[in-house]
Amino acid sequence: MKTIRIGAGSGFGGDRIEPAVELAEKGALDYLVFECLAERTIALAQQARLQDPNAGYDRLLDERMRAVLPVCRRSHVRIVSNMGAANPAAAAQAIASIGRDLGYAGLKIAYVLGDDVLGQVRETSPALTDGPGAFADIADRAISANAYLGVAPIVEALAGGADVVITGRVGDPALFMAPLAHEFGWREDDWERLGRGALIGHLLECGSQLTGGYFADPGVKDVADLARLGFPLAEVDADGGALFSKVEGSGGELSLRTCKEQLLYEVHDPARYIQPDVVADFTSARFEQVGPNRVRLSGGGGSPRTDSLKVTIGHHDGFIGEGQISYAGAGAEARARLALAIVEERLRMLGVAVSELRLDVIGVDSVYRGPRPDAEVLDVRARVAGRTASLQDAQRIGREVEAVWINGPAGGGGATWSARQVVAAASALLPRSLIAPTVHWLEA
Structure with a gap:
């Protein structure tokens, strides 16, 4: 055969x-x-x-x-x-x-x-099988279908x-x-x-x-x-x-x-x-x-x-601003959490409009949030990420993390930040x- x-x-x-x-x-x-x-x-x-x-x-x-x-x-x-x-x-x-x-x-x-088929989608405005609401809600932000x-x-x-x-x-x-x-x-x-x-x-x-x-x-x-x-x-x-x-x-x-x-x-x-x-x-x-x-x-x-x-319909969905900074040695986790608390308060003080915000200690609770050993963690990275409607607010999130380098807990280093536009996907x-x-x- x-x-x-x-x-x-x-x-x-x-x-x-x-x-x-x-x-x-x-x-x-x-x-x-x-x-x-x-x-x-x-x-x-x-x-x-x-x-x-x-x-x-x-x-x-x-x-x-x-x-x-x-x-x-x-x-x-x-x-x-x-x-x-x-x-x-x-x-x-x-x-x-x-x-x-x-x-x-x-x-x-x-x-x-x-x-x-972006043209056909715009003409027919099909119902979304997943994604935010109806196609009409994202029509002005759609970039592909x-x-x-x-x-x-x-x-x-x-x-x-x-x-x-x-x-x-x-x-x-x-x-x-x-x-x-x-x-x-x-x-x-x-x-x-x-x-x-x-x-x-x-x-x-x-x-x-x-x-x-x-x-x-x-x-x-x-x-x-x-x-x-x-x-x-x-x-x-x-x-x-x-x-x-x-x-x-x-x-x-x-x-x-x-x-x-x-x-x-x-x-x-x-x-x-x-x-x-x-x-x-x-x-x-x-x-x-x-x-x-x-x-x-x-x-x-x-x-x-x-x-x-x-x-699959691709559409712009706001911006994400992110910042990270490392802490090491005794008390690293506590210092990282203090840094996160400072940045969270600063964003409130400055009126940065964040629709979603994550405050993670990478290496402790950034992915797996279940039970963990009691041993002290000696090397962590604090991460702040937030979704915003404007690029300026997304950039401000990262800049506040960078600023905590010398305006926050001792021993921080390796600060980085970025801001990017989000491309999301919906289906019809x-x-x-x-x-x-x-x-x-x-x-x-």
Whole structure:
């Protein structure tokens, strides 16, 4: 039976690059997929594009492509990625330029447009499924709206002979499902196989989380050689069965326990995992360890897709001002708490309008606020962070922390501060009939 080998080249925008090169060199791949977008990432990319029309795609695109294109060309590995973010056209132009630099005349690049639906959102003003109130409440602050597209435009690009396919926002599993649908000719209403494809894509989309990354816990879940963590690949058959593995000799672990954790990652209802192409059902999935770092997947299914697509709306949401200062030695925690009390009182005195305020002693209660040992803490960092409506108030928060350096407790040092505009994300649903993806072409 024909099988297709797909490797996960990244699990987020800032991921390591050398494991992807290792996969391309030693994984006998047909496809290498780079998944690089998070919920807020594309809103931030849209903000960058507003400042520079040639920006807005993944910051590591150039480095990644220069690293993997040579081996992918030699080994006939096709690349699929959402590194286009807010600007797939500019990303494709950049890849074409890299191809010319590397001497790859005829490199065929396809890019997908149509996920940018800010115009449709403004026209229809859909209800928000999460976020602040209604779209009308954030309309004047909205900077982006991107729909989660499905496999169809990627399949079209692959059918047209693309060596590299670049998208903006698509469903993460769709990046992996599309090569399978293309190679095996899966129909758009083959819910069983599409559901299995979504399951495979879900397991691969976070890259090294399947091979021990974001999993290790010393003494509880030990994972070997994390500094050389290998990224996963799947050998998939026409019915959606898969064998997961990693490159021989690479670090990490691919096992029943890593697969089970990733299966449940960010899944609210495993019987109804809603994707653009299918509502996947993971409840019949079965894993079998068939060798060291080799796990076979069977089962999974799906039901008809929904009539709407999820849209992530990026919007400005005020400013955050932050300041930090360190205290060490005997009484460090008490001095840090005194510094926080001084800054809190100063902000009240000055009338700084703060809608949310956090006062943390990092190393004591900044993340985990439960019971702790009674031993004295000798090295802490006081942190003040507040949300404001104006940049000036956000800056004042940080400046007050800096001022406590010599106007507060003894022994403070290493004061830093910053102020930044907040880009927040809200979600809505749009009828898929309002969204029309298109495929465009370039050659190096």
